Amino acid sequence: MRTTVPVVIAFLSGLVLAVSIFFRPDKTIIGQLEPELLVWVTIIGGFTLFLGAVSITRVNFNAVQRRKKGWGYSLLTLISVFVMALPSLLPSTWSPLFGDAEGSIYDWLFQYLDKPMMATMFGMLAFYIASAAYRAFRARSAEATILLLTATLVMLWRVPMGEAFLRSIHTALPEWINTYVMNGVNMAVQRGIIIGAALGAASMSLRIILGIERTYMGKG
């Protein structure tokens, strides 16, 4: 019961969605099922996010309750979750501060706190990428040297001063980088990776539909 029912559900839902592409949505029920079932998946996905929210609340609440090391930070996280989420869940008809429209608490916190924090966090990564690059790019092998050269060329190509420098070496060098590196080698590798990953995803999908792959169910 605990394993068979989920396997049967996965088989049926997978089969219906795999087959539905061969049926016309305007004339057949099975063709109409595809967009409907995809909405169902989105709805369940929405609930899973709320499960995550409950989980983050529970973990941080426990840390605060048991006065674990750094419980003050957990308290701040808890307050932030509720201050951001609660006003957005309340209807804007009650107050213009509720909901998610411009001028609401949710919008204000996103515009003036969350967005600049995100930009600063990602901006700070520039320093760590530089230090990682130093370790990775030390030209100790032919492969590392190729990586170093390409990255340097692309970085120079992306800024006006670097592009001018590249043009001083050869007037067509920036165009060559665009044509042969970005639209040639880079595209070919991306295509190879996409084909390989897509074949892997398709075979894994088949394993899930046929009930061979069951690790998503966990133990018990």
Added chain:
Amino acid sequence: MSGMEIFVLWLEAFITLAIFSFLYKDNPVYHMVESVFAGLSAGYYIGLYWKSIILQQLWEPMTRADNPKWWLFIPGIFGLMMFTRLWPKYSWISRIALAFVMGSTAGVFLITQLHGLVLPQMQKTMLPLVNSKGLEASFLAVIVVIGVISTLIYFYFSKEHKGFLGVTAKVGIWFIMISFGAHFGYTVMGRVSLLIGRVQFLIEDWIGSF
């Protein structure tokens, strides 16, 4: 500048400097802002999903007077089943909802990955070597064909990379290194651009307001 604008400016400057303070040393101010950031981001997605999914895709279509989609209570119940994961004794119930999501996604993937990715990508790779676009296009077509085949062979581990397979895999890794280098260059420039934005804010907006 109004009092509110000054407050927002100083608040943004404070959080920017607090995050950058981590570059010098791990410190409590950074952790404080980091915790707020984690909480706000989680809260942001709760608000976003509440409106765009729970209200717009579930509640409103199900309860509207004209042609209500009453059957949406099924994914609603499936969604509620996911919460049984919070109680280990009943967590197996969540498998039913999870199996539906996994099965449906697998069904869509099985077709879209092959029909939407593998076949079109293969079609675009099979370019004519002799065409009206000239020698450069022919050369590019050769690069693309060699790149795709050698990359695929590099990731083929069912046979030992020896002989012809080994040489092709070696060519593959050179291609891959060039591509990764290009990606790395792009990523660095993206991050530096964000950094420039924040430094500009500090210098022009914040210090400029003194």
